[in-house]
Amino acid sequence: MEQTKEKEILSKITEAFIIAILIMFPLLVDSTGFFKILEFKYRCFLVINAVYISSIAITIIYFLLFKETNIFKKLKLGKIHIALGAFWIINVISTFISPYFKKYNLFIGVGRAEGLISISLYALSFFNITMFGKFKRRYILYFSISSILINFISILQYIGFNPFNMYQDGIGTHNVSFIGTIGNVDFISALYCILLTVPMAAYVFLEDNSKFEKIIYLISIYMGFFIFEVLDVLGGSVALAGILILTIPFIISNNKRLSRLLIIGSMILFGYFTNITINPTYHYDIGKLNLEFQINAISIGLLIVSIAFIVLALALKKSEYDISENKKIIKKMYIGMALLVLVGIVVLFCYNFSSGFLHEIHELLHGNFDDDFGTYRIFLWKRSIKLIKDYPILGTGPDTFAVRFMGKYAKDVARLGELTINDTAANSYLTIAVNTGVLGIITYLTFIILQLKKTLKNKNKYSIIFLTAFICFLIQDFFNLWVVIIIPIFWVLMAIMYLASIDENTNETEEKNE
Numbered sequence: 103m104e105q106t107k108e109k110e111i112l113s114k115i116t117e118a119f120i121i122a123i124l125i126m127f128p129l130l131v132d133s134t135g136f137f138k139i140l141e142f143k144y145r146c147f148l149v150i151n152a153v154y155i156s157s158i159a160i161t162i163i164y165f166l167l168f169k170e171t172n173i174f175k176k177l178k179l180g181k182i183h184i185a186l187g188a189f190w191i192i193n194v195i196s197t198f199i200s201p202y203f204k205k206y207n208l209f210i211g212v213g214r215a216e217g218l219i220s221i222s223l224y225a226l227s228f229f230n231i232t233m234f235g236k237f238k239r240r241y242i243l244y245f246s247i248s249s250i251l252i253n254f255i256s257i258l259q260y261i262g263f264n265p266f267n268m269y270q271d272g273i274g275t276h277n278v279s280f281i282g283t284i285g286n287v288d289f290i291s292a293l294y295c296i297l298l299t300v301p302m303a304a305y306v307f308l309e310d311n312s313k314f315e316k317i318i319y320l321i322s323i324y325m326g327f328f329i330f331e332v333l334d335v336l337g338g339s340v341a342l343a344g345i346l347i348l349t350i351p352f353i354i355s356n357n358k359r360l361s362r363l364l365i366i367g368s369m370i371l372f373g374y375f376t377n378i379t380i381n382p383t384y385h386y387d388i389g390k391l392n393l394e395f396q397i398n399a400i401s402i403g404l405l406i407v408s409i410a411f412i413v414l415a416l417a418l419k420k421s422e423y424d425i426s427e428n429k430k431i432i433k434k435m436y437i438g439m440a441l442l443v444l445v446g447i448v449v450l451f452c453y454n455f456s457s458g459f460l461h462e463i464h465e466l467l468h469g470n471f472d473d474d475f476g477t478y479r480i481f482l483w484k485r486s487i488k489l490i491k492d493y494p495i496l497g498t499g500p501d502t503f504a505v506r507f508m509g510k511y512a513k514d515v516a517r518l519g520e521l522t523i524n525d526t527a528a529n530s531y532l533t534i535a536v537n538t539g540v541l542g543i544i545t546y547l548t549f550i551i552l553q554l555k556k557t558l559k560n561k562n563k564y565s566i567i568f569l570t571a572f573i574c575f576l577i578q579d580f581f582n583l584w585v586v587i588i589i590p591i592f593w594v595l596m597a598i599m600y601l602a603s604i605d606e607n608t609n610e611t612e613e614k615n616e
Contacts, residue, residue: 130142135270200498202498203499211500214525227593242300246322252284259275260329261391262391263275266283278332281329285587294326294330295341295342298323298330303567307359307567320365323366324373325373327373337582348573350439351436356423358418365412368409379397451468462476479528481514485510486527486535489503496541503526528583554572572599
């Protein structure tokens with residue numbers, strides 16, 4: 103058996119794992135619906151990883167014993183793997199020296215099942231995929247298919263159906279705080295930063311999409327933004343807006359890309375139009391959800407603009423221009439955008455909006471860090487920074503935030519009257535810093551930065567798609583938390599991005615670049 107054949111078998115096993123995490127895992131639920139969704143997802147995550155790891159191990163042992171082939175001979179670890187290994191080691195040390203080690207099960211975790219086992223499996227999944235996997239273009243479709251399936255279930259729930267009996271006693275179908283097979287709207291918003299960004303980037307940046315691929319991408323986008331409007335999560339909106347700002351110079355500098363962006367915009371607006379038109383309304387007096395179809399000025403306006411975007415997109419498609427390789431023009435665009443941002447900050451500093459998000463930014467710029475701002479995120483962030491100072495080097499172990507925060511600030515939480523328990527800082531980076539100290543956050547950020555550096559250095563038409571979703575998720579991480587319901591998908595995304603950046607069909611090999 104040739105070495106390439108051996109790698110192909112390992113690659114197929116790895117692809118099966120990728121399919122399981124991207125498509126199957128988000129849909130898996132049990133008879134408890136939303137009530138015990140975290141516990142069930144965690145068990146599913148363990149089973150999927152156990153099957154994958156054992157399959158890889160058995161295959162490698164078979165080759166070694168019966169074919170006398172050592173798979174590891176030609177495998178080389180890069181700087182990214184070393185940084186990830188360092189992050190894992192910090193988590194291990196932090197776990198075993200934690201003052202809570204004897205009192206709590208830090209292998210599972212105290213708050214969100216983000217203990218040492220989850221961290222280890224995240225890291226191991228990245229190692230296994232990048233060592234034994236091979237990039238395939240169809241991976242892009244897997245993200246889109248996953249999005250469509252989740253969106254379909256969410257839409258059915260939103261209009262009054264209850265597939266998988268997710269809504270049970272105490273959680274009515276009109277309660278959109280929980281939706282799909284993911285649960286909390288913050289979680290699904292974070293997941294959408296991946297599942298919607300991948301098809302959008304693929305539709306805009308890939309020149310050779312087939313008709314089938316285009317249809318799948320657009321269906322995913324249309325259905326996704328129908329639900330995204332229902333979620334109304336600011337963190338996800340900021341992340342998607344941020345990634346659009348970062349990529350817009352490369353989009354508008356090419357007529358075909360701009361044309362495709364307008365079509366995406368049309369799908370987004372049409373999704374909002376559909377949402378407003380069907381108008382699900384819950385009547386509390388009779389305990390029933392009705393679809394009260396309506397056409398109003400807003401919906402008509404959305405439909406008109408949506409059609410206008412398509413007409414403009416078709417017109418742009420016929421005009422030929424491409425200045426995306428002109429670095430001077432692209433640089434000037436970014437400088438112009440930076441100036442606009444600066445002007446926006448000055449305006450927000452000088453003008454005080456009466457309420458809302460812009461009012462909070464104005465107050466923050468003036469040094470008023472009120473606990474209420476950011477849906478109590480400022481309350482969490484200020485106190486989380488103080489927690490880091492207590493155990494600055496190695497923290498107190500993964501997923502110990504809850505015992506530390508509530509042990510110190512339970513009275514502050516009670517005075518707010520809005521929160522019952524806080525098990526994360528509502529900021530992934532601060533949570534990591536509290537749990538694993540300065541060394542933990544430094545090694546994690548090193549791992550992230552090295553991936554950014556490598557992908558940008560070896561960028562190609564595929565890696566740029568996953569890089570876009572990667573950055574989008576990193577932005578939303580400033581306002582969200584790690585939870586096993588969605589984080590496995592983020593780690594698979596990072597591993598696929600790595601494979602795309604070293605894919606021999608679109609780039610030089612890793613040996614030539616490192």
